[in-house]
Amino acid sequence: MPVTAFSPEHADPPHSGGPSPEPEQQTAVDKALILLKSLAEHDRDVGVSELARRARLTKSTAFRLLGILQRNELVERVGSNYRLGTQLVDIGSRVYGPTPPLLQERLLPHLADLYELTHETVHLAVLHGTEIVYVNKIHGHRAARSPSRIGARLPAYCTGVGKALLAFDHDAAEGAIEAGLPARTEYTLADPDRFRAELRRIRQEGIAYDRQEAAIGLTCVAVPVMGPLGRPVAALSVAGADHRFDTSRYAGALRRVAHEAARAVTAAKARGAVPSGGGGLPRA
Missing domain, CATH: 1.10.10.10 (Winged helix-like DNA-binding domain superfamily/Winged helix DNA-binding domain)
Structure with missing residues (x-):
């Protein structure tokens, strides 16, 4: 089809x-x-x-x-x-209790920094079960058509932010595989072995890609924001139209911003401003 x-x-x-x-x-x-x-x-x-x-x-x-x-x-x-x-x-901001607004408050300035560095569409997302929830999104005049919206959910396995988070959550990753990896496009990694290999690469390199896997014409690069317990609390991504988007151009900016965001989350936890779970959504 x-x-x-x-x-x-x-x-x-x-x-x-x-x-x-x-x-x-x-x-x-x-x-x-x-x-x-x-x-x-x-x-x-x-x-x-x-x-x-x-x-x-x-x-x-x-x-x-x-x-x-x-x-x-x-x-x-x-x-x-x-x-x-x-x-x-x-x-909608209260659906998952008080934690997401706290997380959004801590990470929004870093999302804004990422936009200023790239002037492309940028996302902040968290993992909920085997799905990702878009907490925030900033886009400019060159925004590519995308299924992402603030508050929207997408399957984690076919998005950059989702794979960046699943790579560090074995149970959620296996849950996604067991539920099936239906191909949303011809580029979706629908084979479990290839998908697991991709998650291993992400753990090693700390960066994830969506190469038209969620929607034709849309490419993105994403990194996890690590919490004080050594697990990601969120993910950041930069996305653009595939015909002009060079993922390698934005990898450095993403890594720098994610590092600063992780420091902010750790400092907030030390002050008791972020719950001990790190600030992500509760497991489904």
Whole structure:
């Protein structure tokens, strides 16, 4: 089957939380949640007609529910379009308890440093089970199309940040392998032996790559941010369009920034500002 580039505009409506009820069984809450999920799939503001189509609702129903969500600050209206609201962002930041905001606070300045050094799209991510969660993202005018969004999850095995973290977490890596390594593109490392060999290389060299493995046309280079217990608490990456992106150009900047970030996490732990687990998300 041919593999195409990631395109949120043509993706099916998301059902990551399990199968949605049949249309005739949907409550108003179901429909509102489907609208929120549809909005989350876009990196742009979306009109009510498109949202209604993606959520398989009538335009009048979508408009009425969006009004309710807007009153509760879960969505914002921008002209005739909609986007996720600030209240939803605040709720999302509390999903895994107090640790992620602390980690983000400590590492955000280093992510900003990385962007200033590269002027490419940069990510901060943490491991949750066999998935990665994007804690933060900064991009400039040359941002490549990417499935990464703040708060979004992706399988760890096919991303640079994910492999940088799995390389130092044997249980999570084996869990990912046991769950299967479905090829998201023709370049995904779907063979368990090759994948384990790649993780060994990452442990030795301290740097990971995503060579169009999560999405066609997207390449990135990533490094772990090591915590005081000798295990990574997060990962940083630089990403760009494959046709112009030279991963070797950014390896040095990534290593330097990750080293400074690790020092900041260790110092914060010594002051009691970061929980003893290092600041990452709890295991799934």
